[in-house]
Amino acid sequence: MAESLLAALVSLNGPGHYFHWHWIDISYANLTVIALMVVTFVAALFVPFPGRRHKKETK
Amino acid sequence: MSSTEIDRQWTTRLRHRVAHRLPPEKMLPDTQPAYVASWIYVFGVTTLSAFAVVVLSGFILALKGPQWWHVSGIGHFVNSLHLWSVEIFFFAMVIHLWGKYFMAAWRGGRSLTWVTGVVTFLVSIATAFTGYVSQTNFDSQWISTQAKDGINSTGAGSFFNVLNFGQMLMWHIVLLPLAAVVLTGLHVLMVRAKGVVPPFEEKEEAR
Numbered sequence: 001m002a003e004s005l006l007a008a009l010v011s012l013n014g015p016g017h018y019f020h021w022h023w024i025d026i027s028y029a030n031l032t033v034i035a036l037m038v039v040t041f042v043a044a045l046f047v048p049f050p051g052r053r054h055k056k057e058t059k
Numbered sequence: 060m061s062s063t064e065i066d067r068q069w070t071t072r073l074r075h076r077v078a079h080r081l082p083p084e085k086m087l088p089d090t091q092p093a094y095v096a097s098w099i100y101v102f103g104v105t106t107l108s109a110f111a112v113v114v115l116s117g118f119i120l121a122l123k124g125p126q127w128w129h130v131s132g133i134g135h136f137v138n139s140l141h142l143w144s145v146e147i148f149f150f151a152m153v154i155h156l157w158g159k160y161f162m163a164a165w166r167g168g169r170s171l172t173w174v175t176g177v178v179t180f181l182v183s184i185a186t187a188f189t190g191y192v193s194q195t196n197f198d199s200q201w202i203s204t205q206a207k208d209g210i211n212s213t214g215a216g217s218f219f220n221v222l223n224f225g226q227m228l229m230w231h232i233v234l235l236p237l238a239a240v241v242l243t244g245l246h247v248l249m250v251r252a253k254g255v256v257p258p259f260e261e262k263e264e265a266r
């Protein structure tokens with residue numbers, strides 16, 4: 001039961017899936033991680049930091 | 060002993076240098092400049108925290124051995140803890156380095172901070188690679204046989220043989236982690252000595 005609860009979102013049985021475009025060849029797993037890093041990076045720049053005073057004061 | 064003799068001792072000179080470069084209030088500061096209140100500054104410490112979990116879970120794996128981490132439930136758990144903390148470590152490190160890149164955080168005599176970061180990144184990749192090769196399963200067998208031709212073609216195979224399990228394990232659990240810990244230590248000490256780099260607009264007043 002615990003196993004089905006913790007099962008992967010995507011079936012990991014079988015060969016991996018690849019994104020292929022001209023000379024670019026990358027697994028969807030790696031592509032997803034890169035996309036998440038970009039999203040986290042942009043969020044880190046724009047999400048307000050708790051406890052930070054008004055922009056005008058600090059800038 | 061005369062006082063000039065005492066001043067010339069290496070212990071005295073080293074103490075003066077350390078006290079000058081890293082006084083306690085710089086080493087363990089209680090406040091940071093206002094511009095540090097941004098999420099982008101959190102990723103250095105996230106990397107550091109993930110690294111601590113990597114090292115601690117690695118100690119437990121070393122203590123119990125492969126039969127344990129491949130077979131028992133707790134073994135699987137600690138093995139997964141080790142893998143996933145490595146994933147977070149690299150994830151946070153890449154965002155950290157993107158942030159520092161766009162801040163040009165090597166300004167104001169901080170080039171060695173950047174350079175130790177770059178070398179730590181490369182050492183971490185080598186550590187992760189030797190870790191994949193040290194799993195003792197079909198995955199590690201596959202990875203090492205796939206990697207050997209590429210690495211041998213560079214000539215490194217003469218002293219770094221990916222098919223030599225004992226050698227790969229030693230690199231993974233002794234040499235590379237030691238290098239990563241020392242480099243990370245230097246990196247963080249340099250940040251403390253120099254203070255966090257001011258943003259572009261505030262460069263003039265703050266330096």
Ligand code: HEM
Nearest residue numbers: 100103104106107156159164172173176177180250255256
């Ligand atoms: C083991 C990996 C690493 C750890 C644990 C680590 C940790 C840290 C910490 C805690 C800081 C303090 C400021 C902050 O967090 O923003 C810092 C600053 C810095 N890091 Fe890293 N770092 C790592 C890898 C890297 C890499 C790969 C680079 C770039 C190639 C890099 C470049 C820098 C620079 C330039 C600073 C100075 C920023 C300043 O003075 O404002 N670091 N690092």
